[in-house]
Amino acid sequence: MANKTIDHAITARSLTAAASDPTHAGILSFMRRKYTKQLKGVDTVVWGIPFDAATSNRPGARFGPQAIRRASAIFDNDPQYPFERELFADMATIDYGDCLLDYGNHTKTPATIEREATKILKSGAYLLTLGGDHFVTYPVLKAHAALHGPLALVQFDAHQDTWPDERGRIDHGSFVGRAAREGLIDVERSIQIGIRTHAPEDCGIRIVYGYEIEDMRAEEIADTIVRHVGSQPAYLTFDIDCLDPAYAPGTGTPVAGGPSSAKILSVLRKLGALHIAGSDVVEVAPAYDHADMTAIAGSTIAMYMLGLRAEWLAERRG
Numbered sequence: 001m002a003n004k005t006i007d008h009a010i011t012a013r014s015l016t017a018a019a020s021d022p023t024h025a026g027i028l029s030f031m032r033r034k035y036t037k038q039l040k041g042v043d044t045v046v047w048g049i050p051f052d053a054a055t056s057n058r059p060g061a062r063f064g065p066q067a068i069r070r071a072s073a074i075f076d077n078d079p080q081y082p083f084e085r086e087l088f089a090d091m092a093t094i095d096y097g098d099c100l101l102d103y104g105n106h107t108k109t110p111a112t113i114e115r116e117a118t119k120i121l122k123s124g125a126y127l128l129t130l131g132g133d134h135f136v137t138y139p140v141l142k143a144h145a146a147l148h149g150p151l152a153l154v155q156f157d158a159h160q161d162t163w164p165d166e167r168g169r170i171d172h173g174s175f176v177g178r179a180a181r182e183g184l185i186d187v188e189r190s191i192q193i194g195i196r197t198h199a200p201e202d203c204g205i206r207i208v209y210g211y212e213i214e215d216m217r218a219e220e221i222a223d224t225i226v227r228h229v230g231s232q233p234a235y236l237t238f239d240i241d242c243l244d245p246a247y248a249p250g251t252g253t254p255v256a257g258g259p260s261s262a263k264i265l266s267v268l269r270k271l272g273a274l275h276i277a278g279s280d281v282v283e284v285a286p287a288y289d290h291a292d293m294t295a296i297a298g299s300t301i302a303m304y305m306l307g308l309r310a311e312w313l314a315e316r317r318g
Helices: 061-074 106-122 134-148 175-181 210-214 218-229 261-269 293-317
Strands: 044-049 093-098 126-131 152-156 191-195 206-209 234-239 276-282
Touching: 044 061, 044 106, 044 293, 061 126, 061 276, 061 293, 106 126, 106 134, 126 134, 126 293, 134 175, 134 234, 134 276, 152 175, 152 218, 191 210, 191 218, 206 210, 206 218, 218 261, 234 293, 261 293, 276 293
Parallel strands: 044 093, 044 126, 126 276, 152 191, 152 234, 191 206, 234 276
Antiparallel strands: none
16 A cells, blocks of 8 residues: 555646546546646646536536546556556646536526636646537637637537527537538538438538437548548547437437447547537536446547547657
8 A cells, every 4th residue: 555645636736647546436537637727737637517407308417517527437447448558657647626607697608618728728628528418519619719610510410500590599409500601610621421311501511310329330541530630730529419328328418320439439449530620518417417327438439539538649749
């Protein structure tokens, strides 16, 4: 026990230090990263947005960041499968905590999220966001587009989220259409994977439907994404309802006929050729979950996003 620590999220002296908390105990930051608002010297920020007032079906995704953090305790900072590396040894990563929102004044929510995301991005850090319903991606995208210009949206989802809306409306089913109209995304380089519903318009975005990925190997899916996006800076957003409800029941708008977590994780592993400028995992609603299976899937997807970032940094640093 001499070399063991607990509550690494607040006791860590280094942003690259390994944690040794028992899986069943300790403060639950994402993957035991240090809780701090200090951005100096930080490579990667994990940030929660506990918001679900834009949900059209079952609410509860405001508890998503908590659930994902809790499930991430299974990652004990050994070399992470399948990346064969300690993700944080050369990637200073913090848990920035959650965005403070006024639950009684949702009209202020988009600007509050965008302002905080902008602050994080101005530090030069990579931002991984934990939702929250899928509306939160819209203000986060605005902050990224202000820095990088129009982004290629790589969206894993059962829904297109391109429904028409009114100016100022807060709706998780229309944020992609709004982002396209406002020029936040490059629709010719954007792609949606796992779609199992229809919306009135596709905004010119490439769609890979659920029935298509059922017949494709993971390598084919990844190759389709990489070829379509090319060298364009991309924003990777993962709605947990992309997965079949058998693998992710804890979500607001589940749709049958989706892929397994194993298949989609294999796809994510093969996206290293993309220039991913930012990412998020959204729509985990633990009230409908069973044995934390949705939260575990969400935390694993988030870990894969960090794994891809760690490899990207290692390649550029030589």
